[in-house]
Amino acid sequence: ADYEVNGIRVPYHLIDIVEAGEKYNLFRYQKDFLRVYRDIRERGKMPILCGGSGLYIEAVTKGYSFAEVPENIELxxxxxxxxxxELVRKLESMKSLHNKTDIDTKKRVIRAIEIEIYQQDNPEMRILEGFPIVTRFIGMMISREERVRRIxxxxxxxxxxxMIEEVKTLLDKGIAPDDLIYYGLEYKYVTLYLTGHLEYMEMVEKLKVAIHQFAKRQMTWFRGMERRGVKIEWVKP
Known part of the structure; x- marks a missing residue:
């Protein structure tokens, strides 16, 4: 399906590509992005990468390299x-916790430990090599107050x-609450509400705060990109 803007159909890619409950990570995203990017360019079209976190945007446009880490069931x-x-302390002994999402849930901590151990045991592990892409970066500049209002x-x-009915449907289909909580933000807090861990208004307020904090971290990341030499053209809506 395509979006339609002012009567013009605009094709999109990499939306609704995995089933709810499935784990999706930066390594898989880079593989999917490069596949779609090459296809679009081979057809003589100009791809537009819209949205996503600063990490994901920078990873695919600057050509970061990532390794695929398999699951270790016994570990x-x-x-x-x-x-x-105990898990957080173990992870802290292995790496500096710059990314707080690694300790958002128990599953995330376990996965982070799994990755660290695999990297230590397999220094020759297979790397997905990206490539730098000549990119024009355009950012939307709005005031903090306006950003909060829009969120x-x-x-x-x-x-x-x-949104609540959507999450309830997924739970009713048998998807484990922890698998939805793993996604963070809306899925996390709505699941906590539906499973009785939060009252409705408590869920709404906590979710607003979490999204505001996420947006602030993204702005910090984009400023970091600028310090690393990326030119971002900031425009007002």
């Missing part, structure tokens, strides 16, 4: 026996338009 069974606090308005609209 996971052992780590499952540890408490969240809150968008969230309230999504809550009215079936």
């Amino acid at each position: 996971r069974k052992d780590l499952e026996q540890m408490s969240m606090e 809150d308005q968008r969230l309230e609209e999504r809550l009215r338009n079936g």
Whole structure:
């Protein structure tokens, strides 16, 4: 399907490409992006990468290299026996925790430990080599107050338009709550509400705060990109 803007059909890619509950990571995204990017360029078209976190945008446009780390079932069974606090301490002993999402849930901590151990044991591991792409970066510059207002308005609209029902349907289909919580933000907090861990208004307020914090971290990342030499053209809506 395509989007339609002012009567013009605009094709899109990499939306709804995995089933709910499935884990999707930066390594897989880079593979999918490069496949689609090459296809678009071979057809003589100009691709537009819209949205996504600063990390994902920078990874595919600057040609970062990533390794595919397989699941270690036995290691996971052992780590499952540890408490969240013990897992975090173990991860902290292996790396600096710059990315706080690594300790957002127990599954994320276990996966982060799994990756660190694999990298230590397999220094020759297969690397997915990206390539730098000549890119024109354009960012939307709005005030903090306007950003907060838009985030809150968008969230309230999504809550009215079936977001809770969507998550409930996924849970009813048998997807484990932890698998939805793993995704963070809307899926996380709506799942916590539906499973009785949060009251409705508590869920709404916590979710607003979490999205505001996420947006702030993204702006910090984009400023970091500029310090690393990336020119971003900031425009007002």
